Amino acid sequence: MIVPLTESDTFTTDTKTESHKPLYEPNGVKQPNVSYHFNPDVSKYHYGPRHPMKPFRLMLTDHLVISYKLYELMDLYTPRRATKEELLEFHSQDYIDFLQSVTPDQVSKYVDNVLQRFNIGDDCPVFDGIYDYSLIYAGASLDATRKLMSGMSDIAINWSGGLHHAKKAEPSGFCYVNDIVLGILNLLRVHPRVMYIDIDLHHGDGVQEAFYTTDRVMTVSFHKYNGEFFPGTGSVDEKGIGKGKNYAINVPLRDGIDDESYVRLFKLIVEPLITMYQPTCIVQQCGADSLGFDRLGCFNLNIRAHGECVKYVKSFGIPMLVLGGGGYTPRNVSRLWCYETSVLNDVTLNAKLPNDLPSHEWFGPDFSLHPQLDGRIDNKNSKKYLDSVRQTIMEQIRYLSHAPSVQMREIPPDLTGLTDEEEELIRELNEENYREQAESKDVAKEVHVD
Ligand code: V1D
Numbered sequence: 001m002i003v004p005l006t007e008s009d010t011f012t013t014d015t016k017t018e019s020h021k022p023l024y025e026p027n028g029v030k031q032p033n034v035s036y037h038f039n040p041d042v043s044k045y046h047y048g049p050r051h052p053m054k055p056f057r058l059m060l061t062d063h064l065v066i067s068y069k070l071y072e073l074m075d076l077y078t079p080r081r082a083t084k085e086e087l088l089e090f091h092s093q094d095y096i097d098f099l100q101s102v103t104p105d106q107v108s109k110y111v112d113n114v115l116q117r118f119n120i121g122d123d124c125p126v127f128d129g130i131y132d133y134s135l136i137y138a139g140a141s142l143d144a145t146r147k148l149m150s151g152m153s154d155i156a157i158n159w160s161g162g163l164h165h166a167k168k169a170e171p172s173g174f175c176y177v178n179d180i181v182l183g184i185l186n187l188l189r190v191h192p193r194v195m196y197i198d199i200d201l202h203h204g205d206g207v208q209e210a211f212y213t214t215d216r217v218m219t220v221s222f223h224k225y226n227g228e229f230f231p232g233t234g235s236v237d238e239k240g241i242g243k244g245k246n247y248a249i250n251v252p253l254r255d256g257i258d259d260e261s262y263v264r265l266f267k268l269i270v271e272p273l274i275t276m277y278q279p280t281c282i283v284q285q286c287g288a289d290s291l292g293f294d295r296l297g298c299f300n301l302n303i304r305a306h307g308e309c310v311k312y313v314k315s316f317g318i319p320m321l322v323l324g325g326g327g328y329t330p331r332n333v334s335r336l337w338c339y340e341t342s343v344l345n346d347v348t349l350n351a352k353l354p355n356d357l358p359s360h361e362w363f364g365p366d367f368s369l370h371p372q373l374d375g376r377i378d379n380k381n382s383k384k385y386l387d388s389v390r391q392t393i394m395e396q397i398r399y400l401s402h403a404p405s406v407q408m409r410e411i412p413p414d415l416t417g418l419t420d421e422e423e424e425l426i427r428e429l430n431e432e433n434y435r436e437q438a439e440s441k442d443v444a445k446e447v448h449v450d
């Protein structure tokens with residue numbers, strides 16, 4: 001019996017065609033060199049059962065990046081951990097000593113004022129491997145900066161980094177060490193001006209504070225602000241002080257901002273800032289808690305809109321360090337950062353997630369890269385309010401008449417990123433090699449003489 005085809009049968013893709021669909025399609029011309037810095041050990045750590053920060057979101061991200069075969073397009077690195085000395089470039093000795101020695105079973109032995117002094121509590125608990133975790137994500141950001149500084153990468157990505165709240169002598173807002181400040185300090189060894197752009201839902205206070213008095217780093221943060229929302233800072237009036245006056249830019253937003261108004265405001269503010277400041281390197285923190293439906297979030301952004309802000313910064317063709325940050329709905333965090341990896345490689349991904357994705361069950365029922373994330377929260381950002389924020393920032397930009405120049409002192413390059421122990425080992429191996437070569441030459445001479 002012949003069963004008549006219905007219209008939907010006619011347009012159903014057969015399994016063979018489906019399995020031959022490309023996972024990504026190239027878009028552009030000559031591509032910048034992109035590197036991906038990821039140490040899989042970072043996803044094993046656990047802040048605690050009720051804590052919203054879930055490092056396994058980084059494993060989900062990596063699964064998506066692998067399943068879409070984006071690794072074919074990038075230089076992949078498994079970075080070493082940061083060293084204690086590297087952390088001390090920004091953090092205080094007593095805080096790092098504390099972080100290194102504290103353990104969950106010992107924490108009760110510390111007197112309360114020590115725990116208070118180091119801001120240990122619900123936001124920043126002591127968990128197993130807290131120090132190692134910090135070394136891993138900071139090591140990845142430092143590795144990425146080394147590839148940018150040596151010119152081996154034009155764009156370097158570390159989704160495990162972007163922990164923007166950590167302070168010199170204490171953790172804050174789920175962040176223990178500030179890999180962004182450490183990364184920027186390293187970049188400043190060769191770059192006269194670094195621009196920091198933060199699109200996490202929260203204010204990038206730790207980075208702003210670290211560079212508040214210098215004109216060599218311009219910090220720009222877009223965030224929810226009402227004076228109370230964590231961390232409580234980020235009003236448009238925080239502009240920097242001394243030499244740093246006007247080099248801190250804050251874009252305070254209300255609940256529920258939508259794709260169109262966010263992307264429009266982002267471009268209208270970022271374009272004149274880049275043009276005036278002429279950064280030689282840009283660090284973008286891509287916190288995913290600014291997406292709609294985030295567990296801690298209150299914006300209405302879709303993945304494409306968030307990614308458009310990354311695409312826009314990339315379009316200036318300036319070397320970029322791209323980092324993660326917040327993001328508390330793991331399936332959407334990983335979708336976003338995989339999508340942004342594709343944007344940075346200038347390819348278009350098939351919106352249907354690959355079938356062989358190891359953590360497929362996390363992405364149902366739609367199994368799409370682009371679930372609809374807008375419309376949950378009322379948009380409290382009137383056009384009038386956004387225009388007034390923009391106007392205030394344009395007035396601030398007027399004081400930035402030209403890019404400040406800096407006399408670069410000779411700075412030891414140290415671009416290999418090798419530790420003293422590794423350098424010593426290489427020296428020993430080389431010496432051994434030379435000795436062996438010399439010995440074999442002597443043997444050859446003897447043979448020749450014979
Ligand atoms: F909901 C929670 C459950 C357990 C532990 C903490 C939280 C939680 C939610 N929101 N903590 C917060 C924020 N803390 C407060 C404190 C209350 N106190 C008086 C202050 O409101 C902290 C939010 C941190 C956001 C971090 C980040 O997304 O910006 C980030 N960026 O990079 C890494 C993290």
Ligand code: CA
Pocket residue numbers: 198199200201202203204221222223
């Ligand atoms: Ca922000």
